[in-house]
Amino acid sequence: MLWALLTFRLQPALSAGIFFELLWLDLFPAGTFIPPHGLLALSATLGALACMPEADMRLTALIIILALPLAYLGSWVEQRYRKRQNLSYNRLIIWNRRGVNHPYTPDRLVFQALGEMFALGFALYLLCASALLASGRLVAPWVSGGPQPTWSMLWIGACAGAILALRLPRAYALAGASLVLGVLLTL
Numbered sequence: 001m002l003w004a005l006l007t008f009r010l011q012p013a014l015s016a017g018i019f020f021e022l023l024w025l026d027l028f029p030a031g032t033f034i035p036p037h038g039l040l041a042l043s044a045t046l047g048a049l050a051c052m053p054e055a056d057m058r059l060t061a062l063i064i065i066l067a068l069p070l071a072y073l074g075s076w077v078e079q080r081y082r083k084r085q086n087l088s089y090n091r092l093i094i095w096n097r098r099g100v101n102h103p104y105t106p107d108r109l110v111f112q113a114l115g116e117m118f119a120l121g122f123a124l125y126l127l128c129a130s131a132l133l134a135s136g137r138l139v140a141p142w143v144s145g146g147p148q149p150t151w152s153m154l155w156i157g158a159c160a161g162a163i164l165a166l167r168l169p170r171a172y173a174l175a176g177a178s179l180v181l182g183v184l185l186t187l
Contacts, residue, residue, distance in 0.1 A: 012049050012060065015151040016042055019064060022158035024071070025165045037074025040121075040128060041067040047129035048136055055136070057148045063136050064154065070128045077124055081117070088113060 020038040045067040049055055055063070088109050095105060163175045 009050075013046055015154075016045050016049075016060075016064060019151075019154050019158045020071075022155060023068075023161045025161040036071035037078065038071055040074035040125065041071040043125055044070050044128040044132050047125070048132035051133050052136055052140075055140075057150065058143045058146065059136060059140055061149045061154060062139060062143055063132055066132055066135055067128075070132075073128070074124065077120065081120060085113060 020042045024036050024038045045063055048063050048067075049060060052059070092106060092109055160175070163171055
C-alpha cells in the first residue's frame with residue numbers, strides 16, 4: 001500500500017502484493033528459520049514495473065516469475081548477515097566483561113547494525129530491481145504476442161501456498177486432483 005501511495009498507482013502494487021502473500025503463506029518465521037523475502041521480490045517487481053509503464057500482463061507475469069528467486073536471495077543474504085553479526089555479539093560480551101570504558105558500547109553496536117542493514121537492503125534492492133528491469137526490457141519484444149494472463153490466473157497459481165498452509169493431507173489430495181483434472185480438461 002505504501003508503494004501505491006508513493007506512485008499513485010494502486011493496481012500493480014495491490015495485485016502483486018496479494019500474489020506474493022498467497023505464494024509464501026505457508027512459510028512463516030518460526031525459530032531460526034528465515035522465510036523467503038517476499039518484500040524484496042515485491043519491491044523489486046514494483047520498481048521494475050514502475051520503470052516500464054508500457055508493460056502489459058504478459059511482461060508483468062514474466063517479471064513476477066523472474067522475481068521469485070530474489071526472495072530466496074534476500075533470505076540467503078540475511079542469513080549471511082546474521083552470521084556476520086555474531087562478531088558484534090562477541091564485542092558486546094567483551095564490553096560487558098570489561099566495563100563501561102570499553103569503546104564498543106551497545107548503542108553504538110545497534111546504530112552500526114541498523115546502518116549496515118539499511119545500506120545492505122538498499123543495495124540489494126537496487127541490484128535486484130535493475131536486474132529485473134534489464135531482463136524485462138530484453139525479453140519484452142519476445143513476449144509481445146499470445147494470450148494475456150490475468151491477475152486472477154496468477155492468484156490461482158499462488159494459492160498453492162495457501163493450500164500448503166492448511167497442513168491437511170486431504171487438502172493436498174484435493175489440490176493435486178484438481179490440478180490433474182484441470183490439465184486433462186484443457187488438453
